[in-house]
Amino acid sequence: MGTLRLGVNIDHVATLRQARYATMPDSKNVEPGPIAAASLCERAGASGITAHLRSDRRHMQDRDLKRLRANIMTKLNLELGHTPELVDFALRLQPDEICLVPEKRAEITTEGGIDLVRQGRGLGSTVQRMHLAGIRVSMFIDPAAEQVNAAAELEADIVELHTGALANAFTEKVERQELDRLRDAAMRAANLGLQVNAGHGINYRNISLIRQIPSLAELNIGHSIIARALLVGIETAVREMLALMQDYRG
Ligand code: PXP
Secondary structure, eight states: OOOOEEEEEOHHHHHHHHHHHTTOTTOTTOOOOHHHHHHHHHHTTOSEEEEEEOTTOSSOOHHHHHHHHHHOSSOEEEEEOSOHHHHHHHHHHOOSEEEEOOOOTTOSSOOSOOOHHHHHHHHHHHHHHHHHTTOEEEEEEOSOHHHHHHHHHTTOSEEEEEOHHHHTOOSHHHHHHHHHHHHHHHHHHHHTTOEEEEESSOOTTTHHHHTTSTTEEEEEEOHHHHHHHHHHOHHHHHHHHHHHHTTOOO
């Protein structure tokens, strides 16, 4: 197995900016800037930058994504809910990858995987449109066999396994159960030829559990890195996480 790559989700840099400047986006004082943050993450060794464009534009704005597309040297992964508006935006933007996620307005962050078993049919044509445009497609799913199988049937390139239940487990028993589910799903996905990523709730402590999941190619980490960046700076925060990801055995 090769090294475990890190994609940094920089949504919360935009969250902080919007907290002050949502109503005055053209102010000369607008900060912090997601593009500067992305460059620093790349300089610190991130393999990619992830951003989620939400229908309500609560953090990232359309022009952030356009600027990120123009400035990123590594790889841009655009997370989006499956709506016609966002799909059209993605096709115009041409990110390297998209990751389809469920989107409920009330949630604070993405609360669970997309249900491919129930929504599958509608997603097939989107996967094909992305492939025609040269964009790889990831599906953010719960670690369940039927979801992994459905991703393969839809001809997704990547599954991103939702690690939230492991990250938020209150007891060791639940932690073990969730780790088993993630292990099984990762092995199944790898056997089906899918690239296996993981994300949600990964931090500097639970990364030691995440490392026990086999066949991982990439982790997408947002909140914990941006939170740590407030204290130590974003380059240091990224380097610290990369150090904890080293020598992953797969
Ligand atoms: N991966 C996906 C698909 C997500 O939706 C999110 C949250 O936006 C993340 C990764 C990052 O999660 P966190 O901010 O908890 O690290």
